[in-house]
Amino acid sequence: MEAASPDALGPGTMLGPWRLSGRVGRGTYGAVYRAAREGEEEAEGVALKLAVHPRDERFEREAELLSRIRHPRVPRLLGRGEWTGGPWNQPYPYVVMEWVEGMGLYEWARLRSPSSRQVMQVLAQLTQALAATHGVNGLHRDVKGDNVLVGPGGEAWLMDFGCGSYEGAKPLTEGPLAPGTRPYRSPQALRHLWTQRRGGASYEAKAADDVYALGVTAYRVVTGQYPPPGTDLEAKQAGRRGGGGMRAPAHALNRRVSRELSALIERMLEDAPEKRGSASELTGALERAAARAGAEADVALQGAVQSAAPTVRFPVCSSASPRWRGLALVVPAGVVLLAYLVVAVSVRYIPDGSWKLQPDAGLEDAGRVGLADAAVEASPTFMIGHRTSGTSWNAVALDMPKGPLKGQKRPPCRPRWEVEVNKACWSQVGTVSPPCGAEGYEWKGFCYMPVVAPERPNTSDGQ
Structure with missing residues (x-):
């Protein structure tokens, strides 16, 4: 047996x-x-x-x-x-x-349509949790909506300290960045990644990085989308491509967001770490804003996203592992485009700016889950630690399978940017660190996508 x-x-x-x-x-x-x-x-x-x-x-x-x-x-x-x-x-x-009973933050926002006041109250609880973490010289290092649970009474918990660390702890990973989720990286972390892209010193995360990630989380809760990556370099690259790159305040994208909440989110997303304020300072600011806000702060934020991101369905992970066989994932079209870029265009290193093809970038939950995003088909799920559901489209990552997936290219793995792992060919996704998202596979601290096998010519005489 x-x-x-x-x-x-x-x-x-x-x-x-x-x-x-x-x-x-x-x-x-x-x-x-x-x-x-x-x-x-x-x-x-x-x-x-x-x-x-x-x-x-x-x-x-x-x-x-x-x-x-x-x-x-x-x-x-x-x-x-x-x-x-x-x-x-x-x-x-x-x-x-x-045991904590609750619902993932983004799902709570989508299903409950909270007001600005309620969002500020939830954020204040999360800054309290961060302040307690920072108070013992600890860091969470993976603050995001998937690591927050909200109970039926609006009580919130900061979950999953698996990427966390504390002063004096032994480093467990190599590379320019510690494990985390790409869209929540601070401008300082992204600039370090760019400057050290060919190898070098590891980035030393700070409390201000957790605060920035909470700002990204809050921005997504009320607008349904990620803010542009916060680096001068990427903003310039986006400008050259005609993509703008400048972040619009939350209230400009969703008029139902109160000015007080929008201003506090902008504060957390400040480029300079010292301008963001500490978690304890933000707790006081959020609590005061929630208490003093007028009637406009009680308007439900439903309708934050007027048009959902296009989604496609396609089967993945049809490997020898029965638990993944036949599984259909829901992913943004941009993720599919990114996968094809990795495999078809065959770029060994993808500069950070290229991730702006699709803000979600497949590095978190696989669908965009803004407040009014009807494209994501999910039911409220109560759980501990990680979101779960009847399907696995929101899995944090996939371990490298022990053999080739169905339709995956097998050795010899050519050209040189293809990597052979467990008798199959893989393409590394830039310098992205795990978690790798629902469609990515982890191997030796980096994320990989399967290389699709070329179609065989039809040798049949039939038509």
């Missing part, structure tokens, strides 16, 4: 004193299960996050960071341990956190 993999453990499996009741999510580095301490199965339960890679040091770092944070807007660490198993009987670390 084949040993169970860490992301496919069945109900009743014991991990130390914890009995699993079912899996609720799967990310790049971990699978999230609902569990309960043995003998306390009638209790509310906990969230157990199990590594999908053996001896993954990220889990020890995440547990250590969570153990230092004491704040109601951050899930409490309840335990940590190690499970030995899998096909090679290896040790897989896990962390146990309090």
Whole structure:
């Protein structure tokens, strides 16, 4: 009988004193299960996050960071341990956190149509969570809507500290940037990536980077789109291409957004880190603005996106793995265009500016989920840690398969920019670090797309 993999453990499996009741999510580095301490199965339960890679040091770092944070807007660490198993009987670390019931921030915004006041109240709770994290010399490093849960009463939690770090922690990745999500990178991080694109020192993230990412998150909540990447270089490149590149304030894109909220979002998106303010300073500013705002702040923000981004459906990941076979993903057309650029145009390195083909860039959830975006077909899902649904179109990333996918090119992998991995040909997506989005695959700290096999000539005599 084949040993169970860490992301496919069945109900009743014991991990130390914890009995699993079912899996609720799967990310790049971990699978999230609902569990309960043995003998306390009638209790509310906990969230157990199990590594999908053996001896993954990220889990020890995440547990250590969570153990230092004491704040109601951050899930409490309840335990940590190690499970030995899998096909090679290896040790897989896990962390146990309090169970949080809620809905992903973007889905909450789309389905609940909150007012500017309600958005400011949610943001104030998130800046409180960031202030508590920064107060222990920690960083989240992956603030985004997918890592925020909102409860039925408007209570918000900052989730998933898997990319987090703290002062003195051992670096776990190589490359110019730590793991994170591309559209939320600060201008300083993107400029560093550009200057170090041929190798060099790693970027040292700061608290101001978390604040900027929260500004991107807030901008997307109320406008349904990402702001342009915040670098002078990319703005100039966009101008030469006729793309503008200048960020419009949120209230200019959605007239229902209050001026107070729009101004605070602009503050978080300031180019200069010192102008953004600390998380604690922003908490006070958001709370005061929410308390003092007039009736215009109570107008529902429904209708932020008047026209949804075009979407296409196509099957991917039809590999030997049964769980992905026949899966249809919903992705923006720009992501498909990007994939074809990677494979067909065969560019080994893609400058950062080229990601502006489509703001979503496939690096987060695969569909654009603005407040009134009817193109994304999703139902409210209550969960812990990562969004889950009946399909996997919003998966954080995919692990490199152990063999070629259906329709994928096999060796020899030519030209030189094609890379052979597990008897298949792959193309690296620039210098993008994981998570790689729903259609990207991670390998050795970078993101890859499968190279499509050329069609064979039809040798049949039939017509």
